Amino acid sequence: MYGSEVTEPDILLAGVELGGTKCVCILGTGPHDIRAQQRLSTTDPVATLHEIESVLEQWRRQHGSFAALGVASFGPLDLKPASRTYGFIKSTTKPGWSHTDVVGRLARRFEVPIGANTDVNGAALAEGRWGAAQGLQNFAYITVGTGVGVGQIVNGIPVFGCSHSEMGHIRVVRMDGDRWPGACVFHGDCVEGLASGTAVEARVGTSADRIATDHFAWRAAAHALGQTLHNLVLTMAPQRIIFGGGVMTLQPHLLNRVRAELQSSLNGYVEVEEITTSIDRYIVAPDLGTLVGPLGALTLASVALQ
Secondary structure, three states, X not given: OOOOOOOOOOOOEEEEEEOOXXXXXXXXXXXXXXXXXXXXXXXXXXXXXXXXHHHHHHHHHHHOOOOEEEEEEOOOEOOOOOOOOOOEEOOXXXXXXXOEEOHHHHHHHHOOOEEEEEHHHHHXXXXXXXXXXXXXXXXXXXXXXXXXXXXXXXXXXXXEOOOEOOHHHOEOOOXXXXXXXXXXXXXXXXXXXXXXXXXHHHHHOOOHHHOOOOOHHHHHHHHHHHHHHHHHXXXXXXOOEEEEOHHHHHOOHHHHHHHHHHHHHHXXXXXXXXXXXXXXXXXXXXXXXXXXXXXXXXXXXXXXXX
């Protein structure tokens, strides 16, 4: 599998998980060998990238040189190696970050091999290597946080064609009676515009941790995510679907809601045991917990050495 080679213990790796709200820098070789970890707020590109560089530079002085760096970033990203804007964030919902050169800047600063991909693809690869997708060749990792993203792994590698997939921005069937226009600045009521933490808070007008679990906003979010799974099952047919991200971590009731929404939406059409009788083992939380994103960055660093 892509990124599945085991890193030698003496080869130190660094990673950066760059998310819409926070970024996490990590140093080590895997879940049982984390030498250092630092959480930073994602603000504007200049300040955030400067802080990342400062952390990595300090670690290099304290722990010695790292052999490679992994960057798992929110997107969309330009991941075509021959492109003059390879490693740039493209048009994004994160204010101020469109067309930011992330990978090139870090490559020039640290002069080590860099493995780059989306944060959800990195997390998916980490779950395939150490977590809930071990031994599987076709699976998906979905994050629900500031935004919504889907990492799709087919035959052991992330899906990539003209670009990486962006299932967080697909159109879905709306819940009956729901006329709220959605929060996505590009598409309004796409999945991200209906189900992300940003969207739920915009709909209700308060922080997510103050919203009761039986509030309509959570039912609408689960419905949109269930529609996403409907499309995912009927197109990619993953062997397992893993749900992570800040919203899913803080609102664990959503996992059962989403399972039920998928079964209701499919309405008996896909007769496979994983969905009909074993859905609690088919749609799961990440085995790596909140470390899945940073470990995704370490996985991408190991890919850069292959």
